[in-house]
Amino acid sequence: MQTPAPDLSQLKDIHLPSPVTDLPIAFGWWLLLTVFILLTIAGIIYGLKRHEKNKTKKAALLLLSQQYEQLKKHKDTQLFLQQSNEVLKRYCLDKYPEAASLSGDAWTSFLNRQSKKTYFEADVEKAISQGLYQPQCEYDTQTLFSACVSWIKNNKESSND
Structure with a gap:
């Protein structure tokens, strides 16, 4: 005995589910995106400040x-003594505004305090x-030049930077 063949016309069409959308994304992805944007902004700000600091240093040198x-x-x-002193003063005014009124021994003491070692x-x-x-x-011009260059290259950073 044979079983009758099923009638294919009775079958219903396959209904696919609605497609999955990319939005809204999960909370973790939002958090990761926010952290990435904040780090990018912080990196740009840091880079600009560093570039500005180096620009002042390069100009003085x-x-x-x-x-x-x-x-x-x-x-x-x-x-040369006058010009070297002027360059040091201008560089310091950019980094250390309190240096504006200093002269004489107070000025040289200030320079030595602002560096990790004594260059002068x-x-x-x-x-x-x-x-x-x-x-x-009377002074040695080469020693003055070397001391000024070394001081500008190696002075410790101001708390403003």
Whole structure:
């Protein structure tokens, strides 16, 4: 005996479920996206501050180098002392506003306090603190130049940065 064949016309169509959407995304993905955006913004701000700090440092070092080259041509040690001191003062005013009123021994003490080590030897320190107020001051120009460059490159950072 044979069983009758089922009638295919009685079968219903297959209904697929509605497609899964990408939104709304789960809370964890929102959290991850927020953290990523915040870290990106913080990185950009940090990079801009660092670039600005390095820009000031590079400008001061370039100016010192130009003045040293000018010294080699014109042999005016008094002018070089004045210009070097001016570059240090301008650099410090950008980083340490409290340095504006300092001069003499207070100025050189301030410079030594703001660095991790003492870059200005006794004769250079004396030239910076007192040489600006004397008609002629004897000091080693190479030592002054090296001390200024080293101080700018290596001074400890201000709490403002």
